[in-house]
Amino acid sequence: MKTIIKNCKLFDSDKTEVYIADGKFxxxxxxxxxxxxxxxxxNTVFPGLVDMHVHLREPGYEYxxxxxxxxxxxxxxxxxxxxxxxxxxxxxxxxAVVSGILKKAAEAGNCRVYPxxxxxxxxxxxxxxxxxxxKEAGIVAVSDDGKPIPTAGMMRKxxxxxxxxxxxxxxxxxxxxxxxxxxxxxxxxTSIGIRGCSTAAEDIMISRDIILAEYLDVPVHICHVSTxxxxxxxxxxxxxxxxxxxxxxxxxxxxxxxxxxTYDTNFKMHPPLRTEEHRLAIIEGIKDGTIDCIVTDHxxxxxxxxxxxxxxxxxxxxxxxxxxxxSYTYLVKTGVISIEKLMDLMCYNPSKILKLGRGGMAVGxxxxxxxxxxxxxxxxxxxxxxxxxxxxPFDGWKLYGETQLTIMGGKxxxxxxx
Amino acid sequence: xxxxxxxxxxxxxxxxxxxMEILDxxxxxxxxxxSANKKTSHLQGKSVVTLFYENSTRTRLSFxxxxxxxxxxxxxxxATGSSVAKGESLLDTARTIDMMGTDIIIMRHPxxxxxxxxxxxxxxxxxxAGDGMNEHPTQALLDMLTMYERFDTFEGKNIAICGDVYHSxxxxxxxxxxxxxxxxxxxxxxxxxxxxxxxxxxxxxxxxVADCVKDADAVMGLRVQLERQKSSLFPSxxxxxxxxxxxxxxxxxxxxxxxxxxPGPCNHGVELPTAVYDCDQSVINEQVTNGVAxxxxxxxxxxxxxxxx
Numbered sequence: 001m002k003t004i005i006k007n008c009k010l011f012d013s014d015k016t017e018v019y020i021a022d023g024k025f026x027x028x029x030x031x032x033x034x035x036x037x038x039x040x041x042x043n044t045v046f047p048g049l050v051d052m053h054v055h056l057r058e059p060g061y062e063y064x065x066x067x068x069x070x071x072x073x074x075x076x077x078x079x080x081x082x083x084x085x086x087x088x089x090x091x092x093x094x095x096a097v098v099s100g101i102l103k104k105a106a107e108a109g110n111c112r113v114y115p116x117x118x119x120x121x122x123x124x125x126x127x128x129x130x131x132x133x134x135k136e137a138g139i140v141a142v143s144d145d146g147k148p149i150p151t152a153g154m155m156r157k158x159x160x161x162x163x164x165x166x167x168x169x170x171x172x173x174x175x176x177x178x179x180x181x182x183x184x185x186x187x188x189x190t191s192i193g194i195r196g197c198s199t200a201a202e203d204i205m206i207s208r209d210i211i212l213a214e215y216l217d218v219p220v221h222i223c224h225v226s227t228x229x230x231x232x233x234x235x236x237x238x239x240x241x242x243x244x245x246x247x248x249x250x251x252x253x254x255x256x257x258x259x260x261x262t263y264d265t266n267f268k269m270h271p272p273l274r275t276e277e278h279r280l281a282i283i284e285g286i287k288d289g290t291i292d293c294i295v296t297d298h299x300x301x302x303x304x305x306x307x308x309x310x311x312x313x314x315x316x317x318x319x320x321x322x323x324x325x326x327s328y329t330y331l332v333k334t335g336v337i338s339i340e341k342l343m344d345l346m347c348y349n350p351s352k353i354l355k356l357g358r359g360g361m362a363v364g365x366x367x368x369x370x371x372x373x374x375x376x377x378x379x380x381x382x383x384x385x386x387x388x389x390x391x392x393p394f395d396g397w398k399l400y401g402e403t404q405l406t407i408m409g410g411k412x413x414x415x416x417x418x
Numbered sequence: 419x420x421x422x423x424x425x426x427x428x429x430x431x432x433x434x435x436x437x438m439e440i441l442d443x444x445x446x447x448x449x450x451x452x453s454a455n456k457k458t459s460h461l462q463g464k465s466v467v468t469l470f471y472e473n474s475t476r477t478r479l480s481f482x483x484x485x486x487x488x489x490x491x492x493x494x495x496x497a498t499g500s501s502v503a504k505g506e507s508l509l510d511t512a513r514t515i516d517m518m519g520t521d522i523i524i525m526r527h528p529x530x531x532x533x534x535x536x537x538x539x540x541x542x543x544x545x546x547a548g549d550g551m552n553e554h555p556t557q558a559l560l561d562m563l564t565m566y567e568r569f570d571t572f573e574g575k576n577i578a579i580c581g582d583v584y585h586s587x588x589x590x591x592x593x594x595x596x597x598x599x600x601x602x603x604x605x606x607x608x609x610x611x612x613x614x615x616x617x618x619x620x621x622x623x624x625x626x627v628a629d630c631v632k633d634a635d636a637v638m639g640l641r642v643q644l645e646r647q648k649s650s651l652f653p654s655x656x657x658x659x660x661x662x663x664x665x666x667x668x669x670x671x672x673x674x675x676x677x678x679x680x681p682g683p684c685n686h687g688v689e690l691p692t693a694v695y696d697c698d699q700s701v702i703n704e705q706v707t708n709g710v711a712x713x714x715x716x717x718x719x720x721x722x723x724x725x726x727x
Contacts, residue, residue, distance in 0.1 A: 187615035191430075193530035193552030193590060196614070263531030307509060309529035311550070 001035050001410060002026070008040030008371065010361075011339055018045055020367040023410035027363055040371050043404050046343060047359045048080025048368030049324060052350035053145070053170070053223060053247060053295035055316070056082075056113070058104060059097065060089025065300040065388045067101065070320070071110035073298070073387035075406045075413035077320040078370035081112040081351070081358050082298075086123065087146040093118035093129040095137035102138050110413050112368075114140040114356060119158045119169060123147055126154075128161055135165050140354045143170035145223060148205055150176060156212055163218040168354060170221045173205035173230070174271065182311045184257040184272040192261055194310060199278065202271055203229035210237045210244055219243035221353060224297050226252045226271040228281035235290040245353050246285075247293040250319060250326035253282045255393065265306045265313035266393040269299070287336055292349040294342075296323045300389025318389040322380055324372065326394065328401035367410040370403060378402040420723030425537045425544040426716055428553035429595040437595055440559055441566050443715035444708070450487055451710055460718045461490035464521040468494040469511070470547070471502070471527045476682060476706055477547050477556070481524050484713035490521075509536055516540035521724075522717060525549075543720045551585055557681055558591035560712040562599070564679060564705050565636055572599035578624075578631040578672065579603060580664055581640025581689050582611040582651075588640060588681045593621045606630035607640075608662060610651040627661075627668050634672040638679040639664050639689045655688055663689055669699060677701045 005018040019026040031037060051074065057065035067084075074082045084101065086092035092101065098115045105113035117134035119142040121127045131142055142162055149155045149171055162169050178201035183189050185196020206222055210233055213220040225231060225248045237244045251269065256276050259267040267273060285291040299316025306313050327346065331337050337345075343359075351358040358368065382395040406414040421436055429437070450458055466485040468478055478494070485492040495515075497503065502511055508527070515523055520542045525533050530550030537544040548554040562572075569575055577596055583589050583605050593603050597620040605616065606624040617623050624630035631637050642658060652658050669678060678690075678700045686692045695702060 185614055187618040190613040190615045191590070191619055193550050193587060195551070198614075263534050304507075307507075307535075309508060309527070309535060310531045311529045 003036045004034045005038045009044045049078045050081045050350045052083040054082045054298040056084040067104040068108040073320040074111040078403045080368035080408040083114045085145040086118040095133045098137035116141045141168040145172045148174045175201040175204040188257045199227040206230045214242045222246040231285035245292045247295045263310045270315040294345040325399035325401040329399045371405040429591045444711040447714035448711035461488035464490045466490045466492045466522045468524045471497040480709040512536040553591045554587040558595045560709040563708045572601040575601045575635045578634035579638045584611040584613045604630045632671045
């Protein structure tokens, strides 16, 4: 199978054509040898995007999302690789569940799926999970995401043991003894009478994890950073040479807690939306390289879990299909970062941190790419999403960067219907 | 005449003019309560349902009497003894009540924002009778009516509120309503019960009970929710009574003609010594009558809005 994509722009070079043969990027060949010639209509080709933090919900919560629907959404968002969190039912804390996820992902064939194993059995924080056996089955990291690893003692054991297997540890940072509120603690939560969770609760655990990483000289990755203090501590730690990396999500640089004033549960997630001061600090952290990755924390929920009282609603929003457009519109079009830097955040850095080997576009590399329309504004519509979740706060937003086509291993995984 | 919105969700949603219209109407309604024949036809042919997910004595009863004095058909359901106990969702319950031809649903719910989440999905008017820690607008309106009967204007008046500010929907609604009419609100309570950013709601955070009530035109105590002691927000009732109660000495720091209010129910000897509860300056019992008057006014003005449409 040979494919030519012509009339395109490569995001980082002057090339206008891409050649694919047998699932790999190839040297140029004559058009009459091609099985398919795709006219990219002047749109821009990027390496397939990588999201190192998604919830695919399968096994156990198929009413929210399946591996097939979640990866279809990923392809529509321009992703060719996603890493799925282990808080499924059963928890992905053993090799059998890892293998099951990989099997379903291969059957769906929409996107490469790299499972993340639980750090502790049942994500209960009492015993280490079988990190070595799970690595053999295919995990690329461990995390108890959705929950923090609450005690410093257990976090130390996880960091030490995982380092034996060269497995990165990703932590959801939140000091639970500070209270479990439904939104950011501050002026808005006080005004509308919702219990808050403080930036201090996030900062305390980020500082703990940095201290442990420095003390043990092992890597640690901080999930979905939402606070100014977090950005500052990670920046300082990196300057000292601590092996800390960090991610954030589009909602933390596009939204603030003001949005919660109407009790719309599509603005409820964990960590919560913070104030403008923190939003700007996240953008600053993205700009200066403190934050390495943009992830979605894609968290589909059923309507019945969101159309309830604010405090009762589940945390999280879907994100795979809006992530690139939000990032491109709010970071690149506004001049905060370059398009090359955006690819570091959405492809090269996550691939490097988890050693996925993705993002290459040289001859012989897997043909993973996505084509984006950067020039025309489009309206993001929740009812067009391929995810089962409808819990997005971005319905109706005008954005740039609509996916036209996604190819994984030479095979089309998403094509915009014109 | 009438309110602009279909619902009364909170003081946040009311304009100063609407608040004054409610208070002026309530003054008239109060005459009905004191008359021998407590019957008007303001709500004749209307149906009013109270839907309470939390306990209540005075709020529920005063809404019920208010609607009955004005001639409506009224009914009530509570979380126990209804399909709610079988796990029916709030939205399904609200739609069910709505489809029975209900004109007004009066709702109390432990979750902030619960009435907001049903209001735009049903035809009936929703009156918030207290939602979590958010608002209790008719309580603030009855408090303001009690003040209005004694002030010619709210402009520049000092209102002191002491107690558990964090968990209080009464404080939030009063702070918002009083600020809209130009009064100056001071609050005080244990720092563990003081929510972050409360000053952004336009109130002054005082440094002591004395600082809070000094030169006040009206002083309001709040109920200490004694179950909070378990969560270590204060160490003991004795300590609370010593450092945070409104004692006779404290009340002397307010203006000579200042009066004392409390939304009830009161823990005697905790936030207020009994001597203060019963003192000449106390208007706590009158607040209860004003509660019925203000609720009559709110129900009437919500229905009056419909007639305007």
